[in-house]
Amino acid sequence: MGVKEIFETMDYGPAPEAAGDALAWITDQGARFGHFIDGGFTKPGETFETTNPANGEVLAEITQGTEDDVATAVAAARKAQAAWEKLGGPGRARHLYAITRLLQKHSRLFAVLESLDNGKPIRESRDIDIPTAQRHFYYHAGCAQLMEETVPGRVAHGVCGQVVPWNFPLLMLAWKVAPALAMGNTVVLKPAEWTSLTALLFADICRQAGLPKGVVNIVTGDGATGAALVASEVDKVAFTGSTEVGRKIRQATAGSGKALTLELGGKSPYIVFEDADLDSAVEGLVDAIWFNGGQVCCAGSRLLVQEGVAERFHAKLTARMDKLRLGDPLDKSIDVGAIVHPEQLARITSLVEGAEGSVYRAACPVPEGCFYPPTLISDLSPASPLMQEEIFGPVLVSTTFRTPSEAVELANNTRYGLAASVWSENINVALDIAPKLVAGVVWVNGTNMFDASAPFGGMRESGFGREGGPEGLLAYTKPAGKPKAKKRIAPFAGAEAEPQPVDRTAKLFIGGKQARPDGGYAQVVYDAKGRVLGQAPIANRKDVRNAVEAARAAKGWSGATAHNRAQVLYYLGENLSARASELAARLDAMTGSKTGAKEVETAITRLFEAAAWADKFAGEARAVPMRGLAMALREPVGVLGALCPDEAPLLGLVSLMAPALAMGNRLVLVASEPFPLIAQEVTQLLETSDVPAGAVNLLTGPHADLAKTLADHADLDALWSFSGADLSGEIERRAAGNLKRTLVDQGRERDWFGPEGGARAFHDAATEVKSVWVPYGA
Numbered sequence: 201m202g203v204k205e206i207f208e209t210m211d212y213g214p215a216p217e218a219a220g221d222a223l224a225w226i227t228d229q230g231a232r233f234g235h236f237i238d239g240g241f242t243k244p245g246e247t248f249e250t251t252n253p254a255n256g257e258v259l260a261e262i263t264q265g266t267e268d269d270v271a272t273a274v275a276a277a278r279k280a281q282a283a284w285e286k287l288g289g290p291g292r293a294r295h296l297y298a299i300t301r302l303l304q305k306h307s308r309l310f311a312v313l314e315s316l317d318n319g320k321p322i323r324e325s326r327d328i329d330i331p332t333a334q335r336h337f338y339y340h341a342g343c344a345q346l347m348e349e350t351v352p353g354r355v356a357h358g359v360c361g362q363v364v365p366w367n368f369p370l371l372m373l374a375w376k377v378a379p380a381l382a383m384g385n386t387v388v389l390k391p392a393e394w395t396s397l398t399a400l401l402f403a404d405i406c407r408q409a410g411l412p413k414g415v416v417n418i419v420t421g422d423g424a425t426g427a428a429l430v431a432s433e434v435d436k437v438a439f440t441g442s443t444e445v446g447r448k449i450r451q452a453t454a455g456s457g458k459a460l461t462l463e464l465g466g467k468s469p470y471i472v473f474e475d476a477d478l479d480s481a482v483e484g485l486v487d488a489i490w491f492n493g494g495q496v497c498c499a500g501s502r503l504l505v506q507e508g509v510a511e512r513f514h515a516k517l518t519a520r521m522d523k524l525r526l527g528d529p530l531d532k533s534i535d536v537g538a539i540v541h542p543e544q545l546a547r548i549t550s551l552v553e554g555a556e557g558s559v560y561r562a563a564c565p566v567p568e569g570c571f572y573p574p575t576l577i578s579d580l581s582p583a584s585p586l587m588q589e590e591i592f593g594p595v596l597v598s599t600t601f602r603t604p605s606e607a608v609e610l611a612n613n614t615r616y617g618l619a620a621s622v623w624s625e626n627i628n629v630a631l632d633i634a635p636k637l638v639a640g641v642v643w644v645n646g647t648n649m650f651d652a653s654a655p656f657g658g659m660r661e662s663g664f665g666r667e668g669g670p671e672g673l674l675a676y677t678k679p680a681g682k683p684k685a686k687k688r689i690a691p692f693a694g695a696e697a698e699p700q701p702v703d704r705t706a707k708l709f710i711g712g713k714q715a716r717p718d719g720g721y722a723q724v725v726y727d728a729k730g731r732v733l734g735q736a737p738i739a740n741r742k743d744v745r746n747a748v749e750a751a752r753a754a755k756g757w758s759g760a761t762a763h764n765r766a767q768v769l770y771y772l773g774e775n776l777s778a779r780a781s782e783l784a785a786r787l788d789a790m791t792g793s794k795t796g797a798k799e800v801e802t803a804i805t806r807l808f809e810a811a812a813w814a815d816k817f818a819g820e821a822r823a824v825p826m827r828g829l830a831m832a833l834r835e836p837v838g839v840l841g842a843l844c845p846d847e848a849p850l851l852g853l854v855s856l857m858a859p860a861l862a863m864g865n866r867l868v869l870v871a872s873e874p875f876p877l878i879a880q881e882v883t884q885l886l887e888t889s890d891v892p893a894g895a896v897n898l899l900t901g902p903h904a905d906l907a908k909t910l911a912d913h914a915d916l917d918a919l920w921s922f923s924g925a926d927l928s929g930e931i932e933r934r935a936a937g938n939l940k941r942t943l944v945d946q947g948r949e950r951d952w953f954g955p956e957g958g959a960r961a962f963h964d965a966a967t968e969v970k971s972v973w974v975p976y977g978a
C-alpha cells in the first residue's frame with residue numbers, strides 16, 4: 201500500500217505483542233500449577249484447564265483447592281502473622297517496595313499473561329491494570345511506613361481471606377493484598393477460576409522478593425474453594441464479585457465476628473447533559489463500556505442523555521461503535537477484546553435475547569469465537585430488566601431525560617450504587633449533580649479513573665467498605681486491646697410480668713409526635729426497690745414501619761448544613777445540662793446505682809463533641825497522579841437504626857445518637873431494654889431542642905423482636921446494635937437482604953465513658969465515602 205492510500209484510508213495494520221515470554225513462563229512451571237502455600241508451590245492436585253478465550257487454546261492446568269488445602273494455607277498464614285506484624289511498618293514497607301520493583305521489572309510479562317488469560321486488550325492490561333496495581337503497592341508501602349502516625353491505636357486483624365473476580369485479576373489482587381500486608385496481616389487469596397495465572401506469577405514474585413514464608417498464600421479453585429476460605433479460620437474476609445455471592449458471604453459470616461468488606465455489582469449511570477463535549481463523552485463510553493468488553497463492575501452501562509442532544513449523541517455514538525476494532529487481545533490496535541469465557545458469553549447473549557426496545561449492533565467485524573458485538577439498546581422503560589440488571593458485557597442501555605432533577609431520579613433508580621459519570625461543560629451543573637447521585641465514585645467528564653489514594657467501593661447493594669486511601673486501611677485494622685465479653689444486665693424487676701394495656705403516659709416518639717403504640721400494650725417498669733416507675737410502650741412492626749417512614753421523610757436534616765446541625769446539637773447539650781440534676785436522680789432511681797450524675801455529665805460532653813465534629817469531618821482532597829482533583833467526601837449513610845445499650849441507658853443512647861445526627865443521618869433508636877423509661881426523658885429533650893420532626897424517632901420494646909424487624913426493613917440503610925441481648929448474628933444474617941451496613945458489638949464490652957464511646961469512634965460507620973473526580977485542563 202502506498203503512502204497516498206494509507207492517508208486516504210487511515211487504516212493501520214496489526215501490531216501484535218509477542219506472547220513468547222509469557223508462554224515460556226507457563227512452560228517453565230510445567231503448565232500445571234499447584235497452590236502457593238508457605239513460600240512454595242504445592243504439587244498439583246485435581247486440576248481444571250484455564251484457556252485463552254480469544255482462541256480457545258488451553259494455557260495451563262490449575263488445581264482445584266480443597267477444604268484441606270484452604271486449611272493448610274490458613275495455618276501457614278496464621279503461623280507467619282505475628283512475626284510479620286512485629287516486623288513493624290517500616291520493615292513491611294521495604295518488602296512491599298521490593299515487590300513493586302519486581303512488578304515493574306516484569307510489567308510486560310504480567311500484561312501479556314493477563315491478556316492471554318482474560319482476553320482483555322493488551323492496551324488495557326499494559327496501560328491500566330498493571331501500572332495501577334504497581335501504584336497500589338507503592339502507595340501501601342507508604343501506608344506501612346506511616347502506620348503509627350496515620351492509623352494510631354489500631355492493629356492488624358490477623359489472617360485475611362480474600363476472593364477476587366476475573367475482570368481485573370492482578371489489579372483486584374493488588375487492591376486486596378497490598379493494604380492487608382501493609383497493616384500487618386497475612387493473606388490467603390483465591391483468584392477467579394477463569395483467571396488464576398497472574399496471581400500465580402505474583403506468588404513467584406513474592407518468592408523472588410524474599411517475602412517471609414506464609415505471608416502471602418494463593419489457593420486456586422472455583423466457588424466451592426472460595427466458600428471454604430470464607431468458612432475457614434480467617435479473621436477478615438474481603439470479597440469482590442457478584443451481589444448474589446456477596447449476599448451469601450454476608451450470611452455465611454454473620455455472627456462469626458469476622459470483619460467483612462464487599463465490593464459487588466453495579467449498573468452505573470453515564471449522564472450526558474446537553475452542554476457536554478459530546479465527542480469526549482462518546483470517547484469516554486469507549487473506555488466505560490466497550491474496552492474490556494464491558495466486563496467492569498463500575499462500567500457506565502446505563503446511558504442517560506438529555507433529550508435535546510439525544511439524537512445527535514446517538515448518531516455520533518453508533519458511528520464510533522461501527523469503527524471499533526474487535527480481535528486478538530494481544531494486538532495493540534484492538535479496542536475490544538474477547539469475552540472472558542464461553543459461559544459469560546452465553547450469559548450476555550441470553551440477557552440480550554428478546555430485549556424490548558430498539559437494539560443496535562455495531563457494524564464492525566466480529567471475529568469468530570468468544571466475542572460479542574458492541575450493542576446499544578434504547579427506548580427501554582426504566583423498570584425493564586435490562587435497565588436494572590448487570591449485563592457484564594459490551595451492551596449499553598440508553599434512555600433520555602429532560603431536567604437535571606429527572607437525570608438524578610433516573611440515575612438513582614437502581615438497587616446498586618457503585619459509580620457514576622457526569623458529563624457537562626458547566627462545572628456548576630456537574631458539581632451540583634455529583635453529591636445527589638447514590639454512588640461510591642463519581643467521575644466528572646471522565647470515567648474509570650482509579651488510584652490507590654482514592655477510596656473505591658459501593659453504596660446500597662454494591663456492597664460496603666472501601667478499598668484505597670486511609671478508608672481502605674481501616675478495613676484491614678481493628679482497635680488495639682483485648683475485648684472483654686459483655687456482662688448481661690438483669691432485666692428490670694417485673695420484666696417478665698404480662699404486658700398491660702397502655703396508659704396515657706406511655707408514648708413512643710415518631711415523626712416529631714408522641715404516639716400510642718400500635719399494639720396498645722406496655723410493660724410496667726419498676727425501680728430497684730420494686731416500686732412502680734411507669735409504663736414503657738411495646739413497639740411492634742407497624743410502629744417500626746412508621747418510624748422508618750418518618751425518618752425517610754425527614755430528608756431536610758441530611759440536606760442541612762453541618763453548621764446548622766452543630767447548632768442543634770449544642771442546643772441539645774445545653775438543654776440536657778439544664779436538667780442535669782433532675783435526670784441524674786431519675787437515672788439513679790431507674791438503675792439503682794449512683795452513677796447518674798457522671799452519666800449525665802458525660803452525655804453532655806458527647807453532645808458537645810458531636811457538635812464540634814459536625815463541620816470538621818467532611819472529607820479531603822487526595823493526591824491522585826493526574827491533572828485534576830479527586831475528593832473523598834463524607835456523606836450521611838441515610839436512615840440508621842440503633843439498638844441502644846442496656847448499660848448506661850442515657851449515655852449509651854446519646855453516644856450513638858449524637859455522632860449519627862451530626863453526620864446528617866435520620867434515626868430510629870430503640871432505648872435500653874432494662875431501662876426503657878429513659879426514652880421519655882430523651883423525648884422531652886428532643887421536643888425542646890429544635891430537632892426537626894422525624895430526624896430522631898424513639899421506640900421501646902423487646903430488642904430481639906425489634907432487631908429482626910429493623911434488620912429486615914428494606915428502607916433502612918444501616919443498623920447498629922449494642923444491645924445486651926446476643927443479636928449480632930441475627931442482625932448480620934438478616935441484613936444480607938438489602939446489604940444494609942451493620943455495626944454490632946459481637947457481645948463485646950464497650951466503655952461508654954471512655955474514648956470508645958466518643959463521637960469519633962462512630963464517624964466512619966455513620967458516613968459513606970464518595971470519591972468525586974474532577975479532571976481539568978484549559
Ligand code: NAI
Nearest residue numbers: 364365391392422423426427441442445464465497590592
Ligand atoms: P462470582 O461472584 O460468582 O465470582 C467471583 C469470585 O467469587 C470468584 O473467584 C468465584 O470463584 C468466587 N465465588 C463464587 N461463589 C462463591 C462462594 N459461595 N463463596 C466464596 N466465593 C465464591 O461472579 P461470576 O460468576 O464470576 O460472575 C457472575 C456475574 O457477577 C457477572 O456476570 C457479573 O454480573 C458479576 N460480577 C461482578 C463483579 C464485580 O466486580 N462487581 C466481578 C465479577 C462478576
